[in-house]
Amino acid sequence: MSSKNIGTREKILKAAWELLEDNRAKSVRMSDIAKQAGISRQALYLHFPTRAEMLVATARYLDDVKKVDERLAASRAATTGVERLNAFIEAWGNYIPEIYGVAKAFIALQDTDEAAALAWSDRMQAVRHGCEAAVAALKKEGALSPDHSPKAASDILWTLLSVGNWEKLRNDCGWSQKRYIETMKLTARRVLVGEGAQR
Amino acid sequence: MSSKNIGTREKILKAAWELLEDNRAKSVRMSDIAKQAGISRQALYLHFPTRAEMLVATARYLDDVKKVDERLAASRAATTGVERLNAFIEAWGNYIPEIYGVAKAFIALQDTDEAAALAWSDRMQAVRHGCEAAVAALKKEGALSPDHSPKAASDILWTLLSVGNWEKLRNDCGWSQKRYIETMKLTARRVLVGEGAQR
DNA sequence: TGTCAACTTTACACAGTGTCAAGCAAAGGA
DNA sequence: TCCTTTGCTTGACACTGTGTAAAGTTGACA
Numbered sequence: 001m002s003s004k005n006i007g008t009r010e011k012i013l014k015a016a017w018e019l020l021e022d023n024r025a026k027s028v029r030m031s032d033i034a035k036q037a038g039i040s041r042q043a044l045y046l047h048f049p050t051r052a053e054m055l056v057a058t059a060r061y062l063d064d065v066k067k068v069d070e071r072l073a074a075s076r077a078a079t080t081g082v083e084r085l086n087a088f089i090e091a092w093g094n095y096i097p098e099i100y101g102v103a104k105a106f107i108a109l110q111d112t113d114e115a116a117a118l119a120w121s122d123r124m125q126a127v128r129h130g131c132e133a134a135v136a137a138l139k140k141e142g143a144l145s146p147d148h149s150p151k152a153a154s155d156i157l158w159t160l161l162s163v164g165n166w167e168k169l170r171n172d173c174g175w176s177q178k179r180y181i182e183t184m185k186l187t188a189r190r191v192l193v194g195e196g197a198q199r
Numbered sequence: 200m201s202s203k204n205i206g207t208r209e210k211i212l213k214a215a216w217e218l219l220e221d222n223r224a225k226s227v228r229m230s231d232i233a234k235q236a237g238i239s240r241q242a243l244y245l246h247f248p249t250r251a252e253m254l255v256a257t258a259r260y261l262d263d264v265k266k267v268d269e270r271l272a273a274s275r276a277a278t279t280g281v282e283r284l285n286a287f288i289e290a291w292g293n294y295i296p297e298i299y300g301v302a303k304a305f306i307a308l309q310d311t312d313e314a315a316a317l318a319w320s321d322r323m324q325a326v327r328h329g330c331e332a333a334v335a336a337l338k339k340e341g342a343l344s345p346d347h348s349p350k351a352a353s354d355i356l357w358t359l360l361s362v363g364n365w366e367k368l369r370n371d372c373g374w375s376q377k378r379y380i381e382t383m384k385l386t387a388r389r390v391l392v393g394e395g396a397q398r
Numbered sequence: 399t400g401t402c403a404a405c406t407t408t409a410c411a412c413a414g415t416g417t418c419a420a421g422c423a424a425a426g427g428a
Numbered sequence: 429t430c431c432t433t434t435g436c437t438t439g440a441c442a443c444t445g446t447g448t449a450a451a452g453t454t455g456a457c458a
Contacts (some may be wrong), residue, residue, distance in 0.1 A: 006405080027311065029445065040406055044304035057443070108310060111303075112226065147385060155372040156386065173354040186346060187355065190389045207435080228414065239437055244416070 009083060010049050011037045013061040016054060020101035028105065030054075052109060052116040059102055059123060066098055072130045081138035082193060086185050088134045089161065092127060093181045096166045103163045124158075131157040132149045153192050160188060203395040208246050210236045212260040215253060219300035227304065229253075251308060251315040258301055258318060265297055271329045280337035281392060285384050286359065287333045292380045293325060295365045302362045324356075337391060344393045352391050359387060 017039035019028045032053055034041040049052035063069070072095075075087035094104070104125045109116035136151045138144040144153060159165075161184065175183075214236035218227045229250055234236040234242040247253035262268070271294075274286035295302070308315035334352045343352060358364075360383065368374045374382070 026443090030447090031445085042407080042448095043405055046404075049447085053448070104310075107290065108307070111210050111307060140340065152382070155368060155374070159364050159367045159372070162367060164361065168358045168361060168363075169354060173358070175354070183351070183355065187390050191386050204409095226414090232412085240437055241438080245435075250415070282410090305412085 003072055003170045008037075008039060008043065011039070011062075011080075012044060012047055012054070014059050017102065020058070020105050022101070022105060048131065050113075050115075053111040055102070055105055055109065055116060056119040059099075059119060060105065062099055062102055063123070066095065068095055068099075069126065071095060072126065073132065076133060078137075081134070081141050081143045082189060083187055084137045085134045085192070088130050089184050089188060092130060092161055093166070093184055096163055096176070097170075097177060100167070102161070107163070127161065128154065128158050131161070143193050145192055148192065156191060157188055160184065160191075206238075207238060207242065209260075210238070210245060211246055211253070212257050215257045216261060216301065219257070219304050222301070233275060249312075249314075251312040254301070254308065254315060255318040258305065258322060260303055262322070263300055265294065267294055267298075268325065270294060271325065274329065275332060277336075280333070280340050280342045283336045284333045284356075284387055284391070288383050288387060289328050289380055291329060291360055292365070292383055293335075293376070295362055296369075296376060299362070299366070303366075306362070326360065327353065327357050330360070335393065341375055342392050344391055347391065355390060356387055357381065359390075 012033065015027070016033045019036055023032075030044055031041045033054075034044050037044075038124070048057060071091045072088065075084060075091045078084040078087045103120075106120040108139055110120060111117075116196055131154045132150070135144065135150050137158065138153075139150050144150065148156065166180065169180050169183075170177065211232065215232045218231055218235055222231075223343055224246040224342070229243055230240045232253075235245050236243075243253070247256060258353045270290045271287065274283060275287045276291045284368075302319075305319040309319060331349070334343065334349050335357065337352075338349050343349065347355065365379065368379050368382075369376065
């Protein structure tokens with residue numbers, strides 16, 4: 001044990017996750033998390049100095065449990081560029097609903113908390129690398145649309161696949177998850193892949 | 200005069216706008232707005248019962264000064280569907296930077312304040328109607344891609360043109376406003392317009 | 399038996415929103 | 429001229445949520 005009780009720390013992270021998961025939008029307070037974890041509010045501060053750092057830890061915990069990086073990396077196995085693009089969209093797009101609660105809390109914190117903003121931007125960079133890899137695969141086989149440089153194409157794909165867009169389509173527009181994935185695949189292909197290599 | 204001093208009310212709205220405009224991200228407090236308007240914090244509450252209602256009024260004031268609805272309506276003058284789509288993207292896309300400060304404050308409020316959420320969603324519905332009109336124009340001349348129903352196409356266009364996407368591309372990806380507009384036009388065409396009628 | 403770590407309880411400082419009440423100054427009747 | 433109303437000021441305070449501080453409890457382990 002490096003320090004503290006490892007069990008309590010995990011209880012906290014799980015509690016935070018659970019609350020963020022279904023308490024959508026409503027602010028999850030430190031006291032709520034403590035109650036959920038079955039400990040005192042102050043014990044929380046023994047493990048995490050601030051709310052922001054606790055959320056960062058929660059995000060890491062989630063990534064760890066859910067294995068995002070592995071899932072994103074798996075999309076690299078596809079042979080053709082388009083297949084790879086599809087695999088990446090599927091991997092990330094299906095991951096979003098699993099982290100949505102935590103993601104939303106992070107996005108809300110971005111304006112007020114420097115550390116949280118940094119942590120979130122770091123996680124989003126991982127997604128960006130996935131976008132860049134998919135675009136590079138297209139480029140390599142000449143399938144990338146001549147309208148976009150690889151950087152521009154990555155920017156577009158990254159923006160397209162943002163949590164905000166997922167939220168809008170699923171919540172505001174009432175799309176199903178399946179439809180979201182399929183439309184994203186189609187859209188990405190239309191925008192990024194050159195006319196000759198659409199399929 | 201219905202009540203209160205109309206001059207002070209406008210001073211407040213202008214002050215709020217100015218602060219939201221360049222105080223990006225940093226939270227603009229009621230006391231900050233009062234100071235900027237040259238009145239006491241309490242006088243603010245004589246005009247607006249809550250921060251949320253003040254922001255709603257600020258948004259309305261902005262729309263009034265900037266004439267969004269007129270600008271969006273102007274895009275309906277275009278003859279062909281694609282031209283209309285372009286005109287709409289240009290009108291709305293160039294409006295975003297002018298309201299970005301206020302928009303951001305609203306988006307931040309969405310989770311905590313019901314009234315603010317409603318007001319913002321109402322404003323976004325206006326944009327949505329513009330999207331629907333542009334899509335309908337495409338559909339009418341058979342230029343709408345067979346991949347999408349009018350509703351789906353509107354959803355996609357609406358999502359594409361969200362403030363969040365503008366923010367990501369301009370701030371995180373470093374795009375120029377001109378580039379944003381041009382790429383959005385191209386993207387919308389690629390995604391929404393059928394193969395035969397791309398230009 | 400003593401000590402240490404993890405946790406509890408209680409209390410408080412601080413920021414920001416929103417409320418309340420008393421006072422003040424100018425405009426405009428009667 | 430006095431009186432009332434309107435729009436504002438000043439100052440105090442309640443409430444919520446975060447984060448700090450300190451003293452007390454409990455159980456493990458040596």
